[in-house]
Amino acid sequence: MTPEIGHFALILAFALAMAQSVALFAGARGDDAGFAVFGRRSAIVVFALVAIAFASLMHAFAVSDFSVVNVYENSHSAKPFIYKLTGTWGNHEGSMLLWVLILTLFSAVLAAQGKAAPRDLHLLTLGVQALIISAFLAFILFTSNPFERLIPAPADGTGLNPLLQDPGLAIHPPFLYLGYVGFSIPFSFAVAALIRGKADTVWARLVRPWALIAWVFLTIGIALGSWWAYYELGWGGWWAWDPVENASFMPWLAGTALIHSVRVVERRDAMKGWAVLLAITAFSLSLVGTFLVRSGVLTSVHAFAVDPTRGVFILAILIAAIGGSLTVFALRANSLSATGAFSAVSREGALVVNNVLLLVACAVVFVGTFYPLFIDVLSGDKISVGAPYFNMIFAPIASITLALAAVGTLLAWKKGDLPASLKRLIPAAGAALVIAVLVLFLADRARVSGAFALALVVWLVGGAAIDIAGRVKLFRAPAGDSFTRVKGLPGAAWGAAIAHGGLALFALGAAGISLWKSETVVLMAEGSTAEVAGYEVTLKSVEPFSGPNYVAERADFVARKNGETIALSGERRFYPVRGMETTEAAIRMQWPGDLYISFGENKSGNGWPVRLFFNPFVHFLWLGAAVTALGGLIAFADRGKKPAKLRHRQPKAVAAEAAPA
Template identity: 50%
Template sequence: MIPEIGHFALALAFALALVQSVLPILGANREKLLWMQSARATSLGQLSFIGIAFAALMRSFVTSDFTVLNVVENSHSLKPMLFKIAGTWGSHEGSLLLWVLILSVFGAGVSLFGSNIPEPLKARTLAVQAWISTGFLSFMLLTSNPFDRLFPPPLDGNDLNPLLQDVGLALHPPLLYLGYVGFSIVFSFAVAALLEGRVDAAWARWVRPWTLAAWMCLTAGITLGSWWAYYELGWGGWWFWDPVENVSFMPWLLGTALLHSAIVTEKRDAFKSWTILLAILAFSFSLLGTFVVRSGLLTSVHAFAVDPERGMYILFLLALSIGGSLALFAWRAPLMEPGGLFKPVSREAGLLLNSIILGAATGAILFGTLYPLFLEAVTDEKISVGPPFFNASVVPMMLLLVFVMALGPYLSWKRADLVGILQRLRFVAVLSVLATLTLWYLQNGGPVLAYLSILLAIWLFLATLREWGTRIRLFDVSFAESLHRARNLPRAAHGMTLAHTGLAIAMFGFIGSSAWKVEEIVFVTPGTTIEIAGFDVTFEGMERVRGPNYVADRGTLVVERGGKPITILYPERRSYPVAQSTTTESAIRSTLAGDLYASISTPLSETSEQSGALTLRILYEPLVNFIWIGMGFLILGGGFSLSDRRLRVGAPRSRKTLPVATAPAE
């Protein structure tokens, strides 16, 4: 009975979405207040009914209700409770339900917390949000019902993919979807503004907190996924330019550009068309990721294997959303007022360059991700575009971006003195060069690009701290006065400092773990000792252990340095009988200096030369933990900015009517 309630609740949510997609926008066009305000009731109703449906599906997983096909395919009675709950969104149907739940959360959020938004704009925004909900709810009800029954029910389920039975992957999809779907409300604001013919500083102020919230969640989701890949998959990497990784990274890049462009629209009433376009593209690339993951184009641990017919439905939604919004943009954007003027050296120019670089990087990733799929569809020829292409095309652009980021906070609006800024930063430049040369001396050589990257990371780190110190007049006044100034700084200023500092810290991890990684892959038998990065690692043997729903072969590695014991590592190879698959559980000794990382594979066949031996993969990854620390700073910086009172209060209402420029007189 509970699954039927969930299914019925989805149907009711779909009906409310249809009403919300029409009535509020008609009210805005006809200036009928009650029609516009109906969006509040329908958006809250959608959230309630979709919440009931989600709770019904989760209850089916928690109780192991094997009359529900989705539970049979993605759960098992012996699975730990956390992963039973995570199974709710571990399938195509369940993750789609989570998607529409988050979609309704953002719509209801605007209804509840958008009291300072003019009713016409709010009504149009919520109507556009309902258009998106209608598309995905219809997709779910017609092709991807999570409550399909199975009679007679089996005695037990097929279990969830063992690779997904991990705390990191239990939290990764909700955070990632909060980012993906969070950009939907920004998209809705952009389309509503185009329909209304009005984009101004107040609009940018209303959009920024929602953009920031989505960006923070997407950052957290990508970080958690990268961390999971690092410790769970057993290859010791945190990013492989996998197509599914790429389709999450592209909206992040565009969301970052949107955050900075919206600042210019708010502060200087400029970049209106560019900000609108970025808002449309950020969500469009989120939809593109949904299509790529669910269309059956890819075979990946991240992807959902679904039939091509469902992929065609998503492709239709994709074409309708992206094509319609871009057509509306092409029609309305030329009529917008151009905004304030600025010199080539100014904060506006710096933020524009920031957006252009991020957009160009997105284009390069898009080409590298989709070209192999397009070529295979046209010629049936399979090619692989891997890390060498992306590193060669994207990394140089990111390095240029880092250099500009360090200068950005020093630039003034409208016109800036670049020579004066460089003079103020000459001490930072000298320190950066000296630190890089010291590292080169200690490392005794290495890739030139790695040292250039380290130089820019130190440059960004020191320039950011100097700018913050200048704001509070650190060392120029008493410490108490500097502390007082720090407390009075806008939280958004602290947020910018934390975010820029976090990126510099993360760069240390990116570079260190890539350029100076040491790796050994060897056959081992009990008593074998491997020397790596100053450590002596001795393989003591294997033992069989049992888990809740798996059996594992656990190795024992004794780690010493200079004859002194350091730690003992226990890598595992787990076998899941129900799912009939195995996973690698790496063992890691983590320090700020670097990680000693070990994973072990199954014994070789008895007929090989190394009969009875196992394959041990052991790595030393310098500074890798700076990646997670730096990304934490990025998220913390976003949180500080989001808590800024100026974003919570919003912009004052403007009494001006449609500020759309008319054609100039001849």
């Protein structure tokens, strides 16, 4: 009976969301407070209904109700309970329900913030959100029903994909969806601004926290996905430029440009067109990622193998959302006139260059991702675009963007002094030069590229530190005054500096594993020894092992270097229900890098194929991502001074209408 409750809740949610969108647009056009109140309160009810549906599906997984097709196809009675629960979103239907749950949650939170926004802007934004919710609820109900019954009920299920039975990938999709779906709010604000013909500092102040929190969640989601790929797939890498990986990276790039542009609108009432277009682009690329994963047009370890006909429905949503919003932008962009002028050499000018570079980088990823698909559709030829293309084109653009970031943060708003800013960066340039010379003399390989990469890291960190030092007048004012300035420094300034520092740490990790990784592939028997990066690694033993729903071979290794002995264990697991194998790599995390070992099947009887890696600085990848996300959170927490337009007393009728449900 529980699945039927969930299904009925989804039907009610769809009907109410459709009515809500009509009421909100009507309320925005007229003076009828009843429409507005109904629309706002409906947002909360729709969220409650979708939450009931999601809880119903999770209950079906928890109790192993194999009469539900979704549970039968993605669960098994022997599966650990935690993965029964996370299996709720480890499939196409359940993940789409999670997507809509987050979408309705954000809409409900937005509805509760009615007093903080101008009436027409708030209602129009909620109305656009309601249309998006209606579209995805229709997609679930008509093509991807998670509550479809299977009669008679089988005795057991077929199990969850073993690659998804992992803590990292269990929490990776929710964070990724929080980022994807989070960009729907700036998108709705952008469309609302175009409809009303006005995007001002109040609009930017309302959009900025939503853009920041979506960007933070997406940063965490991408980092979790790369961490899972690193330790679970046994290939020794962290990013393969897989199309689905790229699908999450593209909205991150657009979102990075968005949060900078919205800041300019908020501070200077400039770059409004940029901000609105980037808000549309970020969510549009999130929809493109959804299409890639669920359309059946590609095969990926991350993709859901679904009926391609479902892709047609998603494609229709994508065309309506992207085409409709860009059409409105083309018709109404001229109404977004800026009042804040600025010179080319200024903080605003630097951010325009930043936006252009980020969008060019995004276009490079887009072409590399979709070009093989276009060729396949047009000619039937199968081609692939791999890491060499992305490394050759994307890496220089990213390097230029990071290098210019240190300069841009030191320029003044409206009109900057480039020579003075460069003069302030002399200490950072000196430190970068010293690091570059040391790498050229001490590195045994990848000297030039390594020297440039580490110099760039020092340059970016130095720029962020000099910016903060300048703001607090370090060494230019008494220590007490500087300390007082530190306490009064806006969170947005701290957030930007910390985020830039995090990107520098990330770049250090990427440079280390890309330029100085050591790899050895050997066939090892018990007692044999191999060498990698000065480590002597011995395969001590391989023993059978049984888990809750798998059987495995566990390999114990001993590594020795400079008198130090390290014990590591890895596994090769086989899941009988699914007939699939997974690798649990043996990893020793340490300074200055990871010793990483994965092993395969002993098919010949002469030994196990073993891959040995030493990955320098690799842990800085995820440390950098965490620091970057922390910077975003600090900036998110900074609300700044409330603009005058948000401090006015609302008329009684409007205030009553805006009261939360």
